[in-house]
Amino acid sequence: MTETRLRTWTHAFGYGLACVFIFMLAMQNLRYGFYELFYLAAGMAVLTFAGAVYTVICRRHQLSAPGHLIILAGLNSGLLAALLSMDAPGISHWAMPLVVLNLLILPLRQGLALSLLLLVPMSVVLLLGRASAEALTIISGLFLLMAVASLYIWHYDHMAQSAEDLAITDPVTGAHNARFLDETLQKEISRAIATGHCLSVINLRIDYADDISDLHGRDQAQVLLRNMTEHLFGVIRAGDTLYTLKDAEFFLILPFTPEEGVRVIAERIRRTIAEHQWPVVGRVTVSLGCTTRGSGDTRTDTLRKRAHQAMEEASRRGANSVWFSPGETITT
Numbered sequence: 001m002t003e004t005r006l007r008t009w010t011h012a013f014g015y016g017l018a019c020v021f022i023f024m025l026a027m028q029n030l031r032y033g034f035y036e037l038f039y040l041a042a043g044m045a046v047l048t049f050a051g052a053v054y055t056v057i058c059r060r061h062q063l064s065a066p067g068h069l070i071i072l073a074g075l076n077s078g079l080l081a082a083l084l085s086m087d088a089p090g091i092s093h094w095a096m097p098l099v100v101l102n103l104l105i106l107p108l109r110q111g112l113a114l115s116l117l118l119l120v121p122m123s124v125v126l127l128l129g130r131a132s133a134e135a136l137t138i139i140s141g142l143f144l145l146m147a148v149a150s151l152y153i154w155h156y157d158h159m160a161q162s163a164e165d166l167a168i169t170d171p172v173t174g175a176h177n178a179r180f181l182d183e184t185l186q187k188e189i190s191r192a193i194a195t196g197h198c199l200s201v202i203n204l205r206i207d208y209a210d211d212i213s214d215l216h217g218r219d220q221a222q223v224l225l226r227n228m229t230e231h232l233f234g235v236i237r238a239g240d241t242l243y244t245l246k247d248a249e250f251f252l253i254l255p256f257t258p259e260e261g262v263r264v265i266a267e268r269i270r271r272t273i274a275e276h277q278w279p280v281v282g283r284v285t286v287s288l289g290c291t292t293r294g295s296g297d298t299r300t301d302t303l304r305k306r307a308h309q310a311m312e313e314a315s316r317r318g319a320n321s322v323w324f325s326p327g328e329t330i331t332t
């Protein structure tokens with residue numbers, strides 16, 4: 001299940017439960033003739049129902065739907081206004097579902113801020129209007145609920161972030177992996193088309209990688225990959241991105257880089273790697289294939305294929321070399 005779909009379900013479920021709970025409160029107050037509380041609860045039930053409908057309408061961009069903040073701010077301020085204007089002893093308990101809803105639906109910081117905006121004035125009202133022991137019991141219960149829910153949400157966000165990082169990171173080198181390459185390259189191609197800027201890529205392979213592995217062992221070959229990654233990160237500039245592919249291959253996306261630029265940086269990478277003394281394995285060289293986006297390159301596979309063919313050509317022409325393969329000229 002995707003993150004968006006998961007959030008749509010949990011948001012809709014959260015709003016649904018809150019709506020049923022508040023609707024039952026409304027009915028109870030109507031039954032006992034507390035009309036002010038009935039109107040308040042009915043209004044809040046309508047807002048939570050609107051939240052559930054909004055969740056379904058925005059199901060495709062649930063993670064960035066701005067309406068939740070407005071709906072929840074309305075619910076929180078309605079309850080706060082009622083607390084300040086009505087003398088209804090049990091009304092402070094209504095804050096419980098709202099605090100959970102704030103934290104479940106909004107990003108953690110927003111949810112916490114909104115909950116504090118509700119709970120702090122509510123605590124003052126309770127301390128001024130009730131016996132201290134009773135007020136302190138209710139206040140500590142509400143803050144405990146907020147703390148537990150916040151910790152749980154923080155833990156979930158942290159786990160989700162770690163899982164996402166693992167999914168896009170190569171476990172050996174720590175650079176991004178091939179899966180993330182296609183995603184990023186497609187975005188960069190779209191950006192280059194929209195802005196008219198140049199986009200270049202480099203496919204790079206360690207020469208005689210199999211021999212290095214046979215000679216020094218798999219562990220040393222992996223150490224070399226890690227060191228090479230560190231070295232490449234040191235050579236490229238901010239905004240360039242590096243990916244580890246299989247078979248001792250790397251890929252670089254270089255936004256805003258024209259043909260002359262990619263030739264310069266590819267040559268610099270080749271030279272610095274060849275001049276470096278690598279721990280245990282000693283001298284190592286690489287073959288680099290580079291290309292710049294042409295007018296026909298609207299998808300990742302054409303660019304990747306051309307860069308790969310250029311790299312094969314560089315290998316054929318002898319190790320430790322760079323080959324540039326041009327795309328179709330972009331006419332403006």
Ligand SMILES: Nc1nc2c(ncn2[C@@H]2O[C@H](COP(=O)(O)OP(=O)(O)OP(=O)(O)O)[C@@H](O)[C@H]2O)c(=O)[nH]1
Nearest residue numbers: 235236237240254255256257258260261262264265
């Ligand atoms: N994407 C990318 N391009 C580079 C890098 N280094 C050099 N280039 C390209 O090569 C061109 C010439 O680079 P240099 O020889 O370093 O000259 P420079 O004027 O100091 O380059 P910048 O100030 O980085 O533009 C740059 O304008 C870039 O297009 C790099 O690390 N990343």
